[in-house]
Amino acid sequence: MSANLQALLPAVAGGLLIGLASALMLLGAGRIAGVSGIFYSTLAGPRAAPRVWFLIGLLASGTLAALSGHFPAASLIVEPHWPKLLLAGLLVGAGTQLGRGCTSGHGLCGIANGSGRSTLATLTFMAVAALVVGFGWGGLW
């Protein structure tokens, strides 16, 4: 049991950090830390400086982790099923654009903001994703 708890500790600590980051973005910049919206507005505009800086920080975290040897090897997908990867990427892009948010914007910030829209969106994408995995279609390898 204690081994189990120890395995869960990084998840809780990581979650607290993610919550802290969202609080900083809100109280500092007045904005939702929603990654899909931040990414798309940086690509297509209108570009708001805090959102661009958030994106730079997010990308830097991955690069810094890789440079310091702390990037988890399991996160690097090698030899993926390319057509499936492209299809999944297109669907994630289309869905987050149409539904105006992803796991961070709806699942974290929206629920934390007491948003009924975000709560329903989160229930929807979790249920659909769980069905996909339940059918055995989950995984890019």
Added chain:
Amino acid sequence: MNALALLAGLIFGGGLLLSGMTDPGNVLAFLDFTGAWDPRLALVMGSAIVVAAPAFWWARRRGQTLAGTPLRLPARWPPDPRLLSGAALFGLGWGLSGLCPGPALVGAAGGSLAIAVFVLAMAAGMSLTAALIRHMDRQKASQTLSGRGLPGQCPSTLAQPESIP
């Protein structure tokens, strides 16, 4: 303000890395309710919400940021078909891959070629959808205009009911 946003991005990515959520296998293990269910994604979201919820409550009460600038928060209600169909499409892609935008960007920046390609496909999906939405909104707007029979739009249909004795 920009320094805070940069710091927020760094901490956000650090949290994703520490929690194991940049690994699609861990995400899929959470979504696999029929197999050996992995509760970690729920713990990550739960503990993040525990920290973020009081911040949102306080920010809404203040009505502004710490620096006194306005909040830009999306509407909380009502849901609409576009929100739910978008969420369903996103769920399809998320279930197929175990990747959502945050972890995908961190993974691409961490040097995964495959995830970088995923991010490109995601950007294409966003752009195509945005173009489609703009197109449909324009069509709807022109339909609404002609339907109402604004002056100069369609005078004959407007006049018809009145001309019948």
